[in-house]
Amino acid sequence: MKLSDCKALPRSVKRAIFFVTDTALVPIGLYAAFGLRYGTLAPLDRVHDAFVLFVLMTMLGALVIWKCRLPQIKLNAFEMRAATKIGVVAAALAVLAISLSYILKLSGPRSVPLIFGTLFFLSSVGVRIAGQTLLTWLEDREGTRQRVAIYGAGAGGIQMAAALRQSSEARPVLFVDDNPNLHGLMAAGLPVYAPGKLEQLVRRHRIERVLLAMPSISEERRRNLIDDLSGLGVEMQILPSYIDMMSGKQPDHQMQPVSPDALLGRDKVDLDTPEIAKAYAGRVVMVTGAGGSIGSELCRQLINRNPARIVLFEQSEYALYAIDRDIRARADAAGIPIVARLGSVADKSRVTSVMEQEGVEIVLHAAAYKHVPLVEENELEGARNNVLGTRIVAEAAAAAGVERFILVSTDKAVRPTNIMGATKRMAELVVQDLQTRNLRTRLAMVRFGNVLGSSGSVLPLFEKQIEQGGPVTVTHKDVTRFFMTIPEAARLVLLAGAYAEGGDVFVLDMGEPQKIIDIARRMIELSGRTVKNPKTGQGDVAIKITGLRPGEKLYEELLIDDASLRRTPHAKILRAQESMFSQIEVAAMLRELEMALAEADSDRLRGLIARKVEGYHIQEAVG
Structure with missing residues (x-):
């Protein structure tokens, strides 16, 4: 049944x-x-x-x-x-x-x-x-409802439990309450526990979300509770106060978040296939840039694929601490060891020693500088990290005999108009060249569109601007982008690892590109507000056109050569075999890059990019 x-x-x-x-x-x-x-x-x-x-x-x-x-x-x-x-x-x-x-x-x-x-x-x-x-x-057997713990066994918590029982998304499992007189009792048919037992209860009952149902507590007490509960590795939500609900208001920090899925302009792509589980089960997987938007989601999804061990490799101490704390409880409950290692992908000895010590079998390389305007102003460091860092990690992976190496790339690498995209294309050329000399390790690349909800994407920026009452800033009324969600991006990387044959580029069929200005309008409306009409002044939030930033394109492409496309076992994932450099050409490109970095010569780097990266051009200013 x-x-x-x-x-x-x-x-x-x-x-x-x-x-x-x-x-x-x-x-x-x-x-x-x-x-x-x-x-x-x-x-x-x-x-x-x-x-x-x-x-x-x-x-x-x-x-x-x-x-x-x-x-x-x-x-x-x-x-x-x-x-x-x-x-x-x-x-x-x-x-x-x-x-x-x-x-x-x-x-x-x-x-x-x-x-x-x-x-x-x-x-x-x-x-x-x-x-x-x-x-x-x-x-419970089919896992159709998210298991929820409710913090607060008072009237608000009991009403929430009653409402959740009728939902198809969540199931209340237990209460947690500060009142010692309630501990050990049953409230609304659920047991009430002391807060000190919550970490143990999360593991035992496989809790995925904690709902804070104490609407009348002070803001300071609420913040302290959030800090205390943030280390559990589960989602948290807060029930607004009765006064706010009755008045139709919500505190600023309670603004309803807009789901990235609602902004796609297309159906979500189901990328959860059996190939992923087979490819990663029992393997030691290393994720570089583990604390970033994509890297952290990769780590979360890997826990469900039953790897032998997950190695978190991250340059930022805080980012490494955050992702380690985020997934540690879930990983422990699943019996998967987590290893956190600080280090830069540009440090060859560190990368090599971590791979050797941990016996890494699969590398997911998500470490990169990706913010277009910042890399445009810091081109030398962008090239050092994105190009040389990729070469170091890929060569270390090949030397260690890992099964698969997957580079996370971007659609901005196709006929780039900015240094970030150009350095990512150079990184792709390095990986393609290395594959020709390594039969044991399969090296592949994944090109993303814009990832909604990642750091630097429009979603957090627009959310903040809407929360502040606007204006929402759009660089150009005609600028378009391909969009995907963070879970789609992470699963695309995992599937690329499963499908990789060597030297291939994987892309997701993301439908038609979306206008950024349409995304802004949808976000304003989905947040419960209206777009301000510039002529009449009616509406809540204005949209302001600011002009294209340095290196920014009006539109993006996913492939250099559309004719190179081939099918994969998944209908929405495509594989391309694109043009590549010879070993001599790649070696010459890397020597000149290293000289430009050694001399801190930005002009030399830009000249190298103009000669070596196909389709690179400087975007003309568009108002």
């Missing part, structure tokens, strides 16, 4: 099932009442004498059950009022049985109808509790 099959039943069918069940409980309960009263499992003689009572009670009982609307009690909303309604029906049936006994002048104890009423009540309530238990078991 599947949960989806149960939920797919029409409401009329569900009501018919409960109507038949409750009606069947009438003769069953009456028979059991005779058995209990006379102390036998087979009171056949007594039942035979009262056969007419059984027939009439079944028919009239069905009418009472229908009129009192017992079949319309929702199973997932079964609570005290529903039980009271069943109690009223049970009492009515008992009175009906007594009345019929007098009218029909049946002999026998008058206690039988009272026992019958009690048995009907218990069995009808029991059937519904059994149904709830079955649905809960199916949900």
Whole structure:
């Protein structure tokens, strides 16, 4: 039996099932009442004498059950009022049985109808509790609902638990409360625990989200609680205060976040395939740039692929600390060791020693400087990290004999107009060249569009601007981008590792590119606000055109040569074999790059890029 099959039943069918069940409980309960009263499992003689009572009670009982609307009690909303309604029906049936006994002048104890009423009540309530238990078991087995802990067992928490029980997205599992008088008790059918046990409870009950249901506490107390709970490695949400809800307001920090999925302009791509699990199960996986937007999501998703160990490699101490704290609890619960290693991808000895010490088998290289205007102003460091860093990690991976090396690249590498995109294309050339001399290690690349929600993307920038009341800044009214979500980006990297043959470029079919100005409008509207009309001044948030930034394109491309596309086992993922340099050309390019870095010569670097990177050009200013 599947949960989806149960939920797919029409409401009329569900009501018919409960109507038949409750009606069947009438003769069953009456028979059991005779058995209990006379102390036998087979009171056949007594039942035979009262056969007419059984027939009439079944028919009239069905009418009472229908009129009192017992079949319309929702199973997932079964609570005290529903039980009271069943109690009223049970009492009515008992009175009906007594009345019929007098009218029909049946002999026998008058206690039988009272026992019958009690048995009907218990069995009808029991059937519904059994149904709830079955649905809960199916949900746990199929993992269809997120398991939730509620912090606060007061009125707000109890109301939240009742609401969540009727949702298809989340299931309340337990309460946590500061009040020691509540510890060990049951509230709304859930156990209440002390806050000190929450970390242990998260692991034991596989909690994925903690809901803070203490709407009346002070802002300082709320901040302290958030700080205390942030190390659990689970999502957190806060219930706004009753005053805010009744007034229609929300505090600034409670602004409803806009889901990246709502901004795509297309359906999400399902990239969760069996190939991912097979490719990473039992392997030691190293993620460079593990604290970044893509790297951290890769680490989170790897936990579900059962690797032997995950090696977090990150240059930023804080970013490494944050991702380690974020995934440590989940990894421990899954029995997956986490190794956190500080280091720069430009440090060859450090990269090599980490790979050798940890026995790395797969490398996901997500470490890069990617912010276009910043790299444009710091081109030498951008090239050092993006090009030489990639060469160091790829060569170390090949020397260590790893199975697969996946470079996270960008659509900005295609006919780039900025240094960031050009350095990523040079990194691709390095990886393509290295593949020609390594048969043991499969090296591949993944090109992303803009990743919604990543650092530096429009989503956090626009959210902040909307929260402040605007204006939302867009560089040009016609600028377009391909968009994907962080989970899509991370799964694309994982799938590329599974499909890699060597030297290939993987891209995701992301549909048509989206106008940035349309994204801005949708974000404003999805945030519950309106776009300000520049002519009338009506609306909440204005959109301001600021002009293209240095190195910024009006539009992006995913491939240099569309004719090179080939299919993969996944319909939405495409593979390309693009043009590449010879070993001599790549070596010459890298020598000149190293000389430009050694001499801190930006002009020499830009000249090298202009000669070596196909399609590179400086974007003309567009207002």
